[in-house]
Amino acid sequence: MPNWTQFYIDGQWVTPTSSERLDVADPSTETAFAQVAIGNSDDVDRAVRAARRAFPDFAAFPLAERIALIARIRDLCIARTDDLASAISREMGATLGFARDVHVPAGISHLSEILRVLETFDFERSNGRTRIVKEPIGVCGLITPWNWPLNQTLCKIAPALAAGCTMVLKPSERSPASGLILAEIMDEAGTPPGVFNLVNGDGPGVGSAISAHPDIDMVSFTGSTRAGVLVSQTAAPTVKKVTLELGGKSxxxxxxxxxxxxxxxxxxxxxxxxxxxxxxxxxxxxxxxxxxxxxxxxxxxxxxxxxxxxxxxxxxxxxxxxxxxxxxxxxxxxxxxxxxxxxxxxxxxxxxxxxxxxxxxxxxxxxxxxxxxxxxxxxxxxxxxxxxxxxxxxxxxxxxxxxxxxxxxxxxxxxxxxxxxxxxxxxxxxxxxxxxxxAAPFGGYKRSGIGREWGEFGLEDFLETKGIVGYGHA
The missing domain is CATH 3.40.309.10 (Aldehyde Dehydrogenase; Chain A, domain 2)
Known part of the structure; x- marks a missing residue:
């Protein structure tokens, strides 16, 4: 696996500001098989600045070009199914067959579903004398868990790209391998520089920096209810949108x-x-x-x-x-x-x-x-x-x-x-x-979260609603 000790920022693999590393253990042997770089607030800031620079142009990307980009990412994920499955199995313990037959297809399904949604989704419509316009919310911080690493990452990336958002991804530091492969796929697919950025690290060092950053417009977090509360508290002073997919006891x-x-x-x-x-x-x-x-x-x-x-x-x-x-x-x-x-x-x-x-x-x-x-x-x-x-x-x-x-x-x-x-x-x-x-909405009532993911429901969460009043007059 290349790029274990680098981050993907502004369309390039870059050296972190810190030399800190974390062992990535194979849970079947309890021994480390790699080390991943651990970022900090400086790395997050660098990634956010890249995403902020890229946002105006990507928000204006023709829908057809965003659709083509998502389709290329999907096709490359399919082509690298074996690599992704092997990484998922080794980083978090899923059996190789389950990783190949369930984990990887589940992630890819979000790309296919968002392509289906975009065939008919109305980014503009009339409502009386007002024109309702759905616009990308901006720069998004995506914080994903270790248990379904590819699925929970792509169910955020797919709608973010479809909406025209740029993003900074922090995969779980305990299962970073599939995220690094995904960054390679995003690069090979021709994702414009700054649209997708990846910074590895832990919650206190990178997750908190993402949640608190004043130039991040939205945080989409999946993890424990306890951690989700901390994300909300850290994000509150900058009044950014926060969506949370948290715990359950179904x-x-x-x-x-x-x-x-x-x-x-x-x-x-x-x-x-x-x-x-x-x-x-x-x-x-x-x-x-x-x-x-x-x-x-x-x-x-x-x-x-x-x-x-x-x-x-x-x-x-x-x-x-x-x-x-x-x-x-x-x-x-x-x-x-x-x-x-x-x-x-x-x-x-x-x-x-x-x-x-x-x-x-x-x-x-x-x-x-x-x-x-x-x-x-x-x-x-x-x-x-x-x-x-x-x-x-x-x-x-x-x-x-x-x-x-x-x-x-x-x-x-x-x-x-x-x-x-x-x-x-x-x-x-x-x-x-x-x-x-x-196509079903995914998210929770009560302490299981705020917002919905998957399909059109996920897309809506990455959009702002603007009303342009005055369309009823010449």
Missing amino acids: ANILLPDVDFPDAVAKAVARCFINNGQSCNAPTRLLVPQERIDEVLAHARAAAEAVIVGDPASPSAQGPLANRPQFEKVQQMIEQAVADGATLVCGGPGRPQGLNCGYYARPTVFLATPDMTIAKEEVFGPVLTILTYTDIEDAVRIAEDTEYGLAAYVSGRDIEQARQVARRLRAGTVHVNYPARDP
């Missing part, structure tokens, strides 16, 4: 009429996708009290069937992405046991035979809604099962959370399932485990 309601063997197996699989490291994972499984014995048997069988191992092998689940996350998951599992939750399978420690690497045991608990394991985000392969007495009780338990990123409902009676879905205060509600839809 409820998954199985209605009494579901096919329980099938629905429970899917519930376990959905919870454990990406090694359980998805903010919208259905981590709280709500089931009828009278079916609990059957549910526990199905959940145990599904979890114990998960093969954990080397990401390069055909394993279904690799390691957690980094040491801090591994330690957090272990602490959460131990806390659940101490709180009296029933351990159905799994538990603390590594799976048998894996003595190195950040591997966690696929774990299922039966708990009560007041327990920490049922309230706080774990971000690992840990499913919490809760029981309800009737549908009203299920909705009450589902809504008893500070989060509202996603929710799930399954039932044979599709109209009943949809009615329950309408009652859940979450940004996305999935009915009967549908396929992923990049």
Whole structure:
């Protein structure tokens, strides 16, 4: 991987102002395989100045040229699928097959979707005697997480480019490899200098500098709720727009009429996708009290069937992405046991035979809604099962959370399932485990965030609305 110790600023690979480096560890071996440069406020300022210089010309770019640029980026991402998949697997532990078949296509889908949106999107329209004009918001700071590095980066870059914005990207310092490849792709695609800039670094050194910078007009952040609060606080003095996609503790309601063997197996699989490291994972499984014995048997069988191992092998689940996350998951599992939750399978420690690497045991608990394991985000392969007495009780338990990123409902009676879905205060509600839809809005209610990403909803967040009054007169 080239350019580990450089940043991409103003169309060039440049040397950082600081010599600070951070080891990038392979989570399957716990050993460093590279070092990445760590930036500071001077590097951010340099990147912002480049983005600010580039903004007027790129904002005026003909739409057809922006469309052509996005299409070239998409085609180059497709051509480099193997490189991107290998980087994602090594930097954050996804199995190589999952990185190639899910991570990379998910990221590319945002480029394809924004191209579809631009076919019909109205940047201008009449509203009475006023002309409504949608204009790019300006220079954007993009701060992305380690768990879905390409997906969460491209779901911001695609609408930013479509709107005519310029940007400074800070990928997670724990998973920087795919971001560096993406910078190479942006360069090869002919992105005008200054439109896309990349500065690696940590939250205090680079994230805070982006959030506070007076010449950044918008910050789009994905990460923990705690970090999102800090971004908002840092951005407040400059009154810039902030969009946040934060944590979740998504409820998954199985209605009494579901096919329980099938629905429970899917519930376990959905919870454990990406090694359980998805903010919208259905981590709280709500089931009828009278079916609990059957549910526990199905959940145990599904979890114990998960093969954990080397990401390069055909394993279904690799390691957690980094040491801090591994330690957090272990602490959460131990806390659940101490709180009296029933351990159905799994538990603390590594799976048998894996003595190195950040591997966690696929774990299922039966708990009560007041327990920490049922309230706080774990971000690992840990499913919490809760029981309800009737549908009203299920909705009450589902809504008893500070989060509202996603929710799930399954039932044979599709109209009943949809009615329950309408009652859940979450940004996305999935009915009967549908396929992923990049046209759906993605974002949360409550402490799960502000704003929406993906497709036309993401594009709208990178646009300002101007009203030019007086179009009704000659």
